[in-house]
Amino acid sequence: MSGETGGWQGDAAKSEDHLRLTADENRLVTQRWEAAREARGRLDGIMADVQERSAVSHGGKLEGLDYSLKGLDSFRRKVAVAVGRGKDAEKVCDKVDDLNRYTLTFEAEGYTEGVQRTYAQLRERGYEPTSETNTWEDPVYKGVNTSWQHPETREKFELQFHTPESFKAKSENHELYELARSGSFEKFNTARKPAQSEAYQEASDLLQNERYASVRIPPRVEELRERKVRATLNPAVDPEIVQKVRQMETDLRAQHAAAAGPGPERTSALTPDLNQPDVNQERTRANSLGGGLEESLRSEGPGLRERLAAKAAETPRAQRKAPGTPALDPLPSQSRGQGPSLK
Numbered sequence: 001m002s003g004e005t006g007g008w009q010g011d012a013a014k015s016e017d018h019l020r021l022t023a024d025e026n027r028l029v030t031q032r033w034e035a036a037r038e039a040r041g042r043l044d045g046i047m048a049d050v051q052e053r054s055a056v057s058h059g060g061k062l063e064g065l066d067y068s069l070k071g072l073d074s075f076r077r078k079v080a081v082a083v084g085r086g087k088d089a090e091k092v093c094d095k096v097d098d099l100n101r102y103t104l105t106f107e108a109e110g111y112t113e114g115v116q117r118t119y120a121q122l123r124e125r126g127y128e129p130t131s132e133t134n135t136w137e138d139p140v141y142k143g144v145n146t147s148w149q150h151p152e153t154r155e156k157f158e159l160q161f162h163t164p165e166s167f168k169a170k171s172e173n174h175e176l177y178e179l180a181r182s183g184s185f186e187k188f189n190t191a192r193k194p195a196q197s198e199a200y201q202e203a204s205d206l207l208q209n210e211r212y213a214s215v216r217i218p219p220r221v222e223e224l225r226e227r228k229v230r231a232t233l234n235p236a237v238d239p240e241i242v243q244k245v246r247q248m249e250t251d252l253r254a255q256h257a258a259a260a261g262p263g264p265e266r267t268s269a270l271t272p273d274l275n276q277p278d279v280n281q282e283r284t285r286a287n288s289l290g291g292g293l294e295e296s297l298r299s300e301g302p303g304l305r306e307r308l309a310a311k312a313a314e315t316p317r318a319q320r321k322a323p324g325t326p327a328l329d330p331l332p333s334q335s336r337g338q339g340p341s342l343k
Contacts, residue, residue: 008076014255016182019080025089029079033072036099039155040069047102047159050121054104058114063103063167070099081183097130097147098158105162111218115144115161122159126150132226140173140208140231142166142215144224163218169211175252176204176245184248202234203245209233 008026010016021029047062054060075096082092106114119129131147144161162170179185185200 008080010077010080010182014182014252015184015187016077018187019077019084019182021076021080021083021089025079025083026076028089028093029076030072032093032096033070033075033099037069039100039157043100043102043155043157044068046125047104050118051104053121054106054114054117058110058117059107060114060118061105061164063105063162065102068100068102070101075099077182081181084183097149097156100155100157101160102157103160103162103167105164105167106218108163108165108216108218111161111163112220112223115224118159118161122148126152130156132224134221134224134227135230136217136221136224137227138229138231139212139233140205141170142212142217143170163216165215166212169208169215172211173208175249175256176208179245179248179252180204199237199241200245202237203242205231205233206235206237206242207246207249 006026007023008021008029010019044065047068048065051060051062078096079089079092083089104114104118122129127148127150129146130149131145133145135145136142142162143166146159146161147156148159149156180201185197185204188196188200190196
């Protein structure tokens with residue numbers, strides 16, 4: 001069953017009926033999600049302005065703004081998986097920082113400077129990083145993931161930094177990520193093979209790694225600290241298991257396509273949450289340049305509309321830095337607040 005006041009159970013058609021929330025747990029999840037929905041318009045406007053400024057200096061592009069709010073059922077699944085593993089729902093809801101989430105891409109040549117410049121802009125607005133992970137050396141996920149919070153409003157959001165190539169690979173790997181996140185591999189554990197799910201995860205890692213094979217590593221990316229490698233490839237994993245995981249990925253992708261139904265052609269780089277509320281209505285929101293942000297326009301004022309309209313009319317490549325142009329204002333090595341810093 002599913003509802004905002006009753007308990008919740010995952011969809012059997014998606015093999016998620018093992019995921020459950022009690023009525024109290026579901027109420028906590030829904031309240032936390034509604035708070036993120038309230039913050040969405042203002043945060044969208046802030047990120048659109050960050051993009052506008054970084055596009056001129058470093059060719060920055062805001063991707064997937066129409067999915068800047070995690071879907072409610074997607075959040076329910078996340079909490080239900082954690083609860084199924086013994087976690088407390090209230091603590092999970094308090095800790096989560098990706099209900100509002102954003103992605104900025106920079107071409108490889110200007111990536112490091114673009115990330116540093118974005119840090120400076122967000123700090124100017126009073127936000128501080130609460131977590132940073134540089135996984136450009138990881139074989140199955142390449143990028144920089146950060147979380148931010150304002151010390152006064154306590155608003156949280158996730159900001160990922162990618163190149164166009166790493167963003168494409170990440171998007172194409174979405175179904176594999178979702179299979180692992182939902183605990184789908186755990187159903188293969190048996191009394192004789194209690195850790196069989198690990199082999200399926202290793203197979204998923206190999207498939208994800210294939211899509212990162214041609215992704216360029218940005219120059220000086222090692223300067224972005226908190227470097228982390230989360231996965232180790234196992235080339236000896238059973239080929240039959242690899243094939244099974246590949247088929248699971250194909251089947252889930254088909255389910256996503258069927259759920260989306262007929263409609264305008266989607267941008268190939270974007271992979272939405274399956275349960276994003278009001279998908280057809282959300283498509284009319286801002287494109288990657290930030291146009292059509294009605295909530296943001298109301299909160300940021302009419303000046304944002306004129307700036308975004310002018311931005312959309314420009315040619316992106318014409319705005320990028322010429323090779324050899326010095327980077328703007330290097331990021332200070334220490335934050336004004338207590339959060340960690342990218343150097």
